[in-house]
Amino acid sequence: MTSTATLRDRIVGLDCPVPLLDGSEAPYLNLDNAASTPALRDVLDAIERFLPYYASVHRGTGFKSRLSTDAYDRAHRVVGAFVGADLDRNTVIFGKNSTEAVNKLSYRLELGPESVILSSQLEHHSNDLPWRRCAQVVHVRATRDGRLDEEDFDRQLHRHADRVALVAVSGASNVSGFVQPIHRLARKAHAAGARILVDAAQLAPHRKVDMLPDDHPEHLDFVVLSAHKMYAPFGTGALIGPKELFAHTPPEYRGGGTVDAVTLDHVVWAGTPDREEAGSPNVIGAVAMAAAATALMEIGMDAVADHENELVVRALERLGAIPGVSIYGEGDPAKSRDKVGVIPFNLGTVPHALVAAILGYEGGIGVRHGCFCAHPYVVHLLQLSDEEAATWHAAIARGDKAEMPGMVRASFGCYNTLEDIDRLTEMLERIARGDYRGRYQQRKSGEYLPEGFEERFRGYFEVEEPDEVAGKGGGRSCGG
Numbered sequence: 001m002t003s004t005a006t007l008r009d010r011i012v013g014l015d016c017p018v019p020l021l022d023g024s025e026a027p028y029l030n031l032d033n034a035a036s037t038p039a040l041r042d043v044l045d046a047i048e049r050f051l052p053y054y055a056s057v058h059r060g061t062g063f064k065s066r067l068s069t070d071a072y073d074r075a076h077r078v079v080g081a082f083v084g085a086d087l088d089r090n091t092v093i094f095g096k097n098s099t100e101a102v103n104k105l106s107y108r109l110e111l112g113p114e115s116v117i118l119s120s121q122l123e124h125h126s127n128d129l130p131w132r133r134c135a136q137v138v139h140v141r142a143t144r145d146g147r148l149d150e151e152d153f154d155r156q157l158h159r160h161a162d163r164v165a166l167v168a169v170s171g172a173s174n175v176s177g178f179v180q181p182i183h184r185l186a187r188k189a190h191a192a193g194a195r196i197l198v199d200a201a202q203l204a205p206h207r208k209v210d211m212l213p214d215d216h217p218e219h220l221d222f223v224v225l226s227a228h229k230m231y232a233p234f235g236t237g238a239l240i241g242p243k244e245l246f247a248h249t250p251p252e253y254r255g256g257g258t259v260d261a262v263t264l265d266h267v268v269w270a271g272t273p274d275r276e277e278a279g280s281p282n283v284i285g286a287v288a289m290a291a292a293a294t295a296l297m298e299i300g301m302d303a304v305a306d307h308e309n310e311l312v313v314r315a316l317e318r319l320g321a322i323p324g325v326s327i328y329g330e331g332d333p334a335k336s337r338d339k340v341g342v343i344p345f346n347l348g349t350v351p352h353a354l355v356a357a358i359l360g361y362e363g364g365i366g367v368r369h370g371c372f373c374a375h376p377y378v379v380h381l382l383q384l385s386d387e388e389a390a391t392w393h394a395a396i397a398r399g400d401k402a403e404m405p406g407m408v409r410a411s412f413g414c415y416n417t418l419e420d421i422d423r424l425t426e427m428l429e430r431i432a433r434g435d436y437r438g439r440y441q442q443r444k445s446g447e448y449l450p451e452g453f454e455e456r457f458r459g460y461f462e463v464e465e466p467d468e469v470a471g472k473g474g475g476r477s478c479g480g
């Protein structure tokens with residue numbers, strides 16, 4: 001792969017100075033890549049080159065419209081190539097993100113009241129809740145350490161065999177980072193007459209995703225992606241799947257762009273993907289996503305995986321050695337290959353929200369804490385009893401999130417370094433020793449805020465509100 005140093009030059013805003021509680025500044029360390037990655041410079045460059053030519057797509061006849069339409073169409077093909085889709089038989093549908101893509105599929109898949117979606121306890125809510133609306137969801141269990149229990153998968157697939165319309169699993173967990181055996185599950189799903197959806201939101205930034213040929217027993221029927229997790233934060237996601245599924249029924253969202261002809265009592269729906277992309281599309285987002293996919297293919301996903309594996313090994317070794325740290329999921333550095341760079345942990349009895357706050361306010365380190373939109377899985381990993389979960393739910397119902405269970409999550413991108421892991425470790429060691437300066441107060445929202453700290457974005461970046469415009473200086477540049 002491109003060396004890490006060169007790769008770091010391709011990230012926008014890396015090492016941006018951010019304010020700390022003691023009044024100094026430190027280069028920002030983003031360890032929240034599982035939520036959103038920063039932008040690749042390749043993406044920014046593509047947008048800057050494209051913007052002067054940007055115009056309406058599909059129906060405009062001017063040069064810029066023709067160029068923009070070509071760019072938008074090509075973006076579909078690039079994203080298809082990124083996941084190895086056979087585009088003679090499959091279509092790439094752009095939307096906002098993975099959540100929208102899964103919801104779309106839930107509306108477009110033909111399901112009856114008896115249909116079963118075989119999902120798992122590991123899923124992000126975005127690959128669980130949409131299915132609960134329209135089918136019976138069977139959640140395959142997680143093992144004690146948080147892996148997919150494949151024996152349970154086999155059992156459930158067998159039990160519901162003739163009713164399983166879809167196996168819906170994540171390619172990698174956004175909580176534990178565990179990578180699922182998606183091709184083996186695909187083979188089993190197909191043998192049972194079902195199809196498979198892989199929620200690749202968390203897998204695609206870290207590992208190569210290959211749908212394989214449509215007639216391959218391990219072919220992935222549907223894949224969803226989020227561009228903002230792939231270094232292209234411009235509001236696009238994709239659903240990739242067989243054209244034939246969308247060809248014979250009308251879309252769930254209807255309007256401009258979805259039709260070939262309309263009379264007062266009849267509609268001729270357009271072909272795919274147009275019929276599935278209602279309204280004026282996010283052309284910039286599509287161009288950005290394609291630029292990110294091209295850059296990642298050029299960098300090489302195997303090289304990305306190797307580099308990130310070094311980060312995981314170092315993180316498991318160093319975090320595991322801090323007194324009081326509990327790592328959830330796989331904590332053994334020798335088994336680092338089983339997961340992408342997502343590490344959930346707690347630090348003794350220090351509340352997860354407090355750890356995250358100190359890392360942010362005093363270390364300039366961005367992580368995430370809580371349940372990461374995967375409540376059943378986090379409850380499982382934390383081994384909460386039913387009573388504990390019920391107490392928590394009752395508190396949430398009262399609007400009190402102070403006792404919300406959870407973890408801290410550090411997640412890596414391809415540009416992070418071993419030094420980044422060391423910086424995280426050193427801050428955690430300080431927190432473990434009680435060596436931090438702030439006095440933190442917890443809000444009802446569950447967040448901890450340091451006393452006396454006044455948040456100031458002015459001088460960094462702020463959207464100007466009308467009454468503030470006069471006399472305000474511009475933000476400063478942050479290498480982007």
Ligand SMILES: Cc1ncc(COP(=O)(O)O)c(C=O)c1O
Nearest residue numbers: 097098099124126174201202226
């Ligand atoms: C595994 C997984 N699936 C789905 C999603 C939802 O992605 P988005 O918010 O981009 O729709 C996420 C986001 O964190 C995720 O990690």
